[in-house]
Amino acid sequence: MARKSLIQRERKRQKLKQKFHSIRQSSKKEISKVSSLSGKWEIHGKLQSPPRNSAPIRLHRRCFLTGRPRGSYRDFGLSGHILRERFHACLLPGAIRSSW
Structure with a gap:
């Protein structure tokens, strides 16, 4: 935060x-x-x-949830680690998750 x-x-x-x-x-x-x-x-x-x-x-540009200034994606308005958590929880419709 x-x-x-x-x-x-x-x-x-x-x-x-x-x-x-x-x-x-x-x-x-x-x-x-x-x-x-x-x-x-x-x-x-x-x-x-x-x-x-x-x-x-x-x-x-900052993350909508955490306010983190780095690594925020324009399309979603979220930072990378929050975005990945949302992908794995299936909270972002239409997003395809990848596991590596």
Whole structure:
């Protein structure tokens, strides 16, 4: 189980991302429209004005059950060892288990 403070920090980043999404998108569109270099630098400054944690690149995918940051599969939203336990317990329909 991941520390609860790290999970809460990740949730806070998700909320910030949603809050500043429209600002980031509009400034990115403006940069593509402007042809002068000084204008692009000015808009680039606006793009850096929102908080750093509102950038989507700072989000990290975590396991839905345990909050583990590594080894989580996108399709299921679970980490590898939880996924394997679910496969062997036949709790994931349509999944084929392998034994090695």
